[in-house]
Amino acid sequence: xxxxxxxxxxxxxxxxxxxxxxxxxxxxxxxxxxxxxxxxxxxxxxxxxxxxxxxxxxxxxxxxxxxxxxxxxxxxxxxxxxxxxxxxxxxxxxxxxxxxxxxxxxxxxxxxxxxxxxxxxxxxxxxxxxxxxxxxxxxxxxxxxxxxxxxxxxxxxxxxxxxxxxxxxxxxxxxxxxxxxxxxxxxxxxxxxxxxxxxxxxxxx
Numbered sequence: 001x002x003x004x005x006x007x008x009x010x011x012x013x014x015x016x017x018x019x020x021x022x023x024x025x026x027x028x029x030x031x032x033x034x035x036x037x038x039x040x041x042x043x044x045x046x047x048x049x050x051x052x053x054x055x056x057x058x059x060x061x062x063x064x065x066x067x068x069x070x071x072x073x074x075x076x077x078x079x080x081x082x083x084x085x086x087x088x089x090x091x092x093x094x095x096x097x098x099x100x101x102x103x104x105x106x107x108x109x110x111x112x113x114x115x116x117x118x119x120x121x122x123x124x125x126x127x128x129x130x131x132x133x134x135x136x137x138x139x140x141x142x143x144x145x146x147x148x149x150x151x152x153x154x155x156x157x158x159x160x161x162x163x164x165x166x167x168x169x170x171x172x173x174x175x176x177x178x179x180x181x182x183x184x185x186x187x188x189x190x191x192x193x194x195x196x197x198x199x200x201x202x203x204x205x
Contacts (some may be wrong), residue, residue, distance in 0.1 A: 001123075002057075002123070004126075004129065004147070005126045006136055008129075010162075017133060018164045036053065043182065044187070053084070054128075056089070056126060057119070057127045058088060058130065059093070059132070060131070060135070062097055062144050068102070072102075088104065089104050090102060094108075094139075107166040137167065151186070151187050171192055171195065171196065174193040
């Protein structure tokens with residue numbers, strides 16, 4: 001059975017919308033697109049390369065697919081990241097897309113949660129999810145995510161789409177790896193660790 005790994009960039013207040021550029025996602029009149037760009041350093045680039053090597057397939061929502069498909073096929077396979085992304089199997093969850101021009105891409109038909117469950121049941125390495133904020137909400141509501149790689153940037157935006165929205169299934173998490181960039185970005189890897197554990201600091205009577 002394959003793990004489903006969500007890798008995402010978030011602000012300190014949990015916003016994940018439009019990290020890569022001003023016009024990436026303007027839903028809700030979002031005006032802060034591109035908030036990750038000033039913080040990139042060498043460690044972050046190395047970490048991204050390592051994560052990509054671990055994945056065997058990519059799962060994307062429509063918007064992220066369109067952004068990736070407009071960019072990566074034109075970079076050239078002499079770039080290791082482009083070569084990996086262009087060749088690996090890609091699955092897209094969308095009710096509106098008709099043409100999938102990017103090499104080795106499959107449109108998920110029918111119920112997304114059910115189709116993702118079938119993909120996870122197959123043998124193989126990790127399925128990675130990048131961006132795809134709307135798709136992630138569906139995955140969270142159906143408890144399909146096994147691991148999170150959360151890149152937290154030292155920015156507060158106040159508005160925008162957040163990683164953990166309403167309907168997320170409560171769960172305990174285990175921190176299994178952490179890194180810090182020279183620019184203050186923390187990269188934390190969490191795995192599911194059962195149910196939420198609770199207690200009380202109240203004094204016993």
